[in-house]
Amino acid sequence: ARRPPPPPRPGRGEDRPRNALPRRPLRRDGARGGGRTDGGPGGDDDIGSGDGGRRFERGGGPRGAVTLTPASAAVGKRRGSHSHDDPRNGCRRRHGSPGPRRGERSGSGQASRPWHRRHHYAQERRRLRLEDWFxxxxxxxxxxDQKTISAEHMERFLKRFLESDARSKHRVTPRLSSEIFLxxxxxxxxxxxxxLRVANPGDELKRFTASSxxxxxxxxxMTYEFMWMPTGTVRMAQMSANDLMERCGMAGRTDREWVTGAVSRMRTAFEKMHMDWEKKRRAREERKRREQEEHAA
Known part of the structure; x- marks a missing residue:
């Protein structure tokens, strides 16, 4: 058999649900502005009369329209004045730092991108190196080069060139690396x-260098640069030679073409020299290792 429901608690009627609360009488339009209503003095109709504060009124209009006070106005009243607020970004102060916008990285300019910084750094290094070559x-x-001079004379000549000719005549400020290179x-x-004589034909070298x-x-x-540049390609060597010829104002087309070919031959010869030296070094290390193993056995 089904268990009967429990009896009602004393003091509570059965005509009202447990979760129902007594409703407050609603205020009509006639009571706006602080006036008194038919409820009499001290009645519930005086609640919320007067200006200010947030209101929630139902049934006040002819069609029962709902009147809501905007939250922004309430916030402005609590804060006093919002003349310093930025209307485009809520309550953020105008004099403050706006910070990164949504979907935008901080410092998203082109100069802050890693690839742009690397490219700019490479260009600056190439410009400084071209100045040293020049x-x-x-x-x-x-x-x-036909006279035999001492080291002291060479140092005096180099110092005079760096202090006077480089700055006043060629408009280049030498650096410490420039002095070391020269x-x-x-x-x-x-x-x-x-x-130069090993990597290029002797007759052509004499003919072109005698007149220029x-x-x-x-x-x-370029030869000295290749001596201290163990890695590189023929294309890079040609580009370096073209940049230097352009910087020095070399005009002859035949001379420029021959310099490009000579630079390519020198780059290839240096690559072969490095490969041969590396091969000999490996063979020497292998022979030394075998000798040590035989001695240990």
Whole structure:
């Protein structure tokens, strides 16, 4: 058999549900502005009379329209004045930092992108290196390689060139790396000429360099650069030579083409020299390892 429902608790009637609360009498339009209603003094109709505050009124209009006070006005009244607020971004202060917008990274400019920074850094390095090459060419044009001079004379000549000619005549401010590069070119000039004769045909080299000291200086500078650049391609060597010839104002088309070919031959010769040296080094290490194993056995 089904269990009967429990009896009602004392003091509570059965005509009203447990969760129902007594409703407050609603205020009509006639009571707006603080006036008294038919409820008499002290009645419930005086609740919420007067201006200010948030209101919720039902049944006040002819069709029972609902009147809501905007939340922004209430917030403005609580804060006093919102003249300093930014209407485009809620309550954010105008004088404050707006911060990154939604979907936007902080510092999303082109200069802050990693690939742009790497590209700019590579361009700056190439520009500075081209300035060093240009200064080396101008130094060799004023250098007399037919005389045997001492190290002190070479240092005085280099110092005079860096302090006077480089700044006033060529409009280039030399750096410490520029001084080191130029000193290396002067000290290894004999080795540079030897490598030029090995990598290029002797007759063509004599014919082109005898009539153009600028061509010989450019070849010397490129050879010294290849001596200290273990990696690279023929295309990179050609681009470097073209940039240097453009910087020095070399006009002859035949001379430019021959310099490009000579640079390509030198780059290939240096690559072969590096490969042969690496092969000999590996063979020497392998032979030494076998000797150590035989000695240990």
């Amino acid at each position: 200064l080396a060419v101008q130094l060799l044009l004023n250098w007399d 000193r290396g070119v002067l000290r290894t000039l004999w080795d540079i000429d030897r490598l 000291p600028l061509l010989l200086s450019i070849l010397r500078v």
